[in-house]
Amino acid sequence: MIIRHRNIININLGIIVQIAVAAGQKVMQIYDQDHVDVELKNDLSPLTIADKHSHQTIVSQLQKYYKDIPILSEEGAAIPYHERKSWDMFWLIDPLDGTKEFIKRNGEFTINIALIKDQKPVLGVIYAPVLDTLYAAKQGLGSFKIESSAQCRLDDEKAITEQGTVLPVFNNNDVVRVVASRSHMSPETAAFIGKLKDSHQQVEMISSGSSLKMCLVAEGTCDYYPRFAPTMEWDTAAGHAIVEQAGGDVCMANTKEPLIYNKECLRNPWFIVSR
Template identity: 60%
Template sequence: MADLVRLMDITLKAGKEIMEVYQEEFDVEHKDDHSPLTIADKRSHETIMKELKVAYPEIPVLSEEGAEIPYDERSDWDKFWLVDPLDGTKEFIKKNGEFTVNIALIEGSYPTMGVIYAPALDTFYFGKEGLGAFKLEEASESKAENETDLVEQSEQLPNVKESDVINVVASRSHMSDDTQAFIDELKKGGQQVDVVSAGSSLKFCLVAEGKADYYPRYAPTMEWDTGAGQAIVEASGGTVLRHEDQERFYYNRENLRNGWFLVTR
């Protein structure tokens, strides 16, 4: 059985690799889809792959930096790790701190557990079916030895007071016309609508915390961008639904590119 404390330890190790690069000058490459890539992405990927293979050798891994696994092979997987070693590379390059390490456990096409670690903030979010969603600040100082310790040290989500203001979280780097149209439609109802900006998977975390009511993503993403965030949002009582049919977002499709979706508290 996958252990949240072990996953936290793995993300902390990956985060350490990322922060070593973050403190220095680094080169930026570009992949075939023109998305940026740094040595931090690679070092985090290598750390996570090594640690997961040692801890859970029986569970395959699908990672952004190793996504060339053919569908014929992975279509038979009933359980696998879905990994984004550095989500928010653009935020990393801007050095604004809003980047994360994401690991989700996908079982039967749906995320059952997810962890998100923001190394620059030293904040760890986690969610698990049947357990709930939680946030742990100063995660690197944690002395949790088991899941019970971890939960006791953490803040259960959501944890905000109800408000008459509708908060919509949008990407710092990817605000689309359709997202703006969604915001404008909410305003027609006469309620005050505030836009909360955030980078990477921290947008999911804001919904899980209750600091945002909606996260409309009407722009392209990939499966590894959303798996861990969906697990945490759903464990907090929220939903992640496909735009075209309002069905729960599912994973390990032949085409790993996500369609539009809406995250709701």
């Protein structure tokens, strides 16, 4: 039986922004400590107490405001497909995207919250607590960047549209800029950049961590983010919404079709983000 949930128009983007900022504040309490213990998950990826605290904060708050919408989180992803395949709408969260960046203490990690409807991301919030920068988007509303966001009152959508900068911001056609991962660089990515250099006079490469790469494309700082390395659905969902609502695309590298969500296997295919 298909579970039908409320319409996206009734989802308050301001509430989701507040939840992301609250989770970011929890993460910063741990980030500011002298030492953070690191565990290894089954796939050998790192896990910290910050991941767990952020997960708990987000889940408890989402259940408080939208208890009828199920949640899929990186730190609680063991929900069988036979159960979640009936979800037409659900929250998809990455409580701490860029745990490696968190451990390296370079500040390039984020809290990601997305709303998926019919396998498509229709709302996304990405908060970078060290940078105190937030990106937020909702279908029909647009895509926005808010700096010094912890100091802003963002409890409703009107506040976001009034205080946020509408994306995209930049439109420099003289130089093609490609953003790539600090932690993952593959031969395929290098080949993609090489092809751009063959067809454009000026191509620059920028390195960044976590979902901030997608945000750089959404705001127009970069033109492409090629990803020819493994990612999971929670890594991309919020950024996907932000890019699309800013007029960009997040497409599978082989078919040029948009990424879809809530697949039986939650791993993403290779993809290219473009503006």
